[in-house]
Amino acid sequence: MTDTYEPPKVWKWDQENGGQFSNINRPIAGPTHNKELPVGKHPHQLYSLATPNGVKVTVLFEELLALGIEEAEYDAWLINIGEGDQFGSGFVEVNPNSKIPALIDMSAGKRIFESGAILLYLAEKFNRFLGSDRTELLSWLFWQMGSAPYLGGGFGHFYAYAPEKWEYPINRFAMEAKRQLDVLERNLSGRQFMTGDDYTIADMAIWAWYGQLALGRLYSAAEFLDVESYRHVQRWAKEIDARPAVQRGRMVNRAFGEPETQLHERHNASDFETQTQDKIGVKEDG
Numbered sequence: 345m346t347d348t349y350e351p352p353k354v355w356k357w358d359q360e361n362g363g364q365f366s367n368i369n370r371p372i373a374g375p376t377h378n379k380e381l382p383v384g385k386h387p388h389q390l391y392s393l394a395t396p397n398g399v400k401v402t403v404l405f406e407e408l409l410a411l412g413i414e415e416a417e418y419d420a421w422l423i424n425i426g427e428g429d430q431f432g433s434g435f436v437e438v439n440p441n442s443k444i445p446a447l448i449d450m451s452a453g454k455r456i457f458e459s460g461a462i463l464l465y466l467a468e469k470f471n472r473f474l475g476s477d478r479t480e481l482l483s484w485l486f487w488q489m490g491s492a493p494y495l496g497g498g499f500g501h502f503y504a505y506a507p508e509k510w511e512y513p514i515n516r517f518a519m520e521a522k523r524q525l526d527v528l529e530r531n532l533s534g535r536q537f538m539t540g541d542d543y544t545i546a547d548m549a550i551w552a553w554y555g556q557l558a559l560g561r562l563y564s565a566a567e568f569l570d571v572e573s574y575r576h577v578q579r580w581a582k583e584i585d586a587r588p589a590v591q592r593g594r595m596v597n598r599a600f601g602e603p604e605t606q607l608h609e610r611h612n613a614s615d616f617e618t619q620t621q622d623k624i625g626v627k628e629d630g
Contacts, residue, residue: 379432384419403593
């Protein structure tokens with residue numbers, strides 16, 4: 345960055361400033377238009393998009409169903425953030441923060457928003473993927489929730505989506521992204537999964553961001569961040585990626601990438617065999 349920015353006394357919103365996602369970022373909350381959410385036949389109604397935060401939840405649903413837990417059936421409805429679906433009145437009623445994913449548990453009459461909260465809610469409801477050490481599980485789950493904004497909104501934004509590539513923020517957030525990868529590398533050097541021998545929602549949450557980063561799926565930054573050098577993270581990322589439920593979960597509410605990887609809506613297991621292949625054209629961001 346060569347120009348020095350002098351902050352004004354009172355900040356004002358420049359609607360044209362913000363790069364690729366300027367049309368979906370704003371300094372106010374609340375709905376911009378009236379739009380009811382669709383409701384399907386299953387106990388759980390998920391409104392999401394297959395960004396890393398959305399993938400966390402669909403992976404968990406598919407893992408629960410893979411265990412034969414029929415009560416975990418769900419309808420997954422596409423929320424196209426590029427078109428502003430997250431600002432519709434129905435979605436804002438479920439998630440006042442206007443971020444995907446959002447869930448309604450029809451069987452309990454509850455709304456749940458924030459991906460970490462959804463993971464914990466479902467894992468506790470079905471008593472699965474909690475591992476043997478709850479304290480360790482919560483520590484790593486909340487580590488992900490606190491760390492990923494530096495990877496996505498920090499590094500990912502300035503490296504891949506900002507209107508110009510500025511040296512300082514890219515270097516600053518690249519350093520933090522690599523520090524976070526090293527945190528994972530050190531933990532996984534002595535453990536199969538994040539909390540030990542058990543595959544848990546902490547793995548699902550962290551894999552959706554850092555596992556996919558390690559596999560070269562986020563921000564085209566694999567070489568820049570030298571992700572191959574984190575060999576324990578690589579081993580863990582590939583092991584989770586090979587799980588059939590994870591492969592299905594990645595497809596749900598995906599509206600970008602190769603057509604065969606997309607399943608815009610999911611209402612039954614058979615949908616994976618007859619997936620919609622239309623493209624909507626949103627980017628994989630958090």
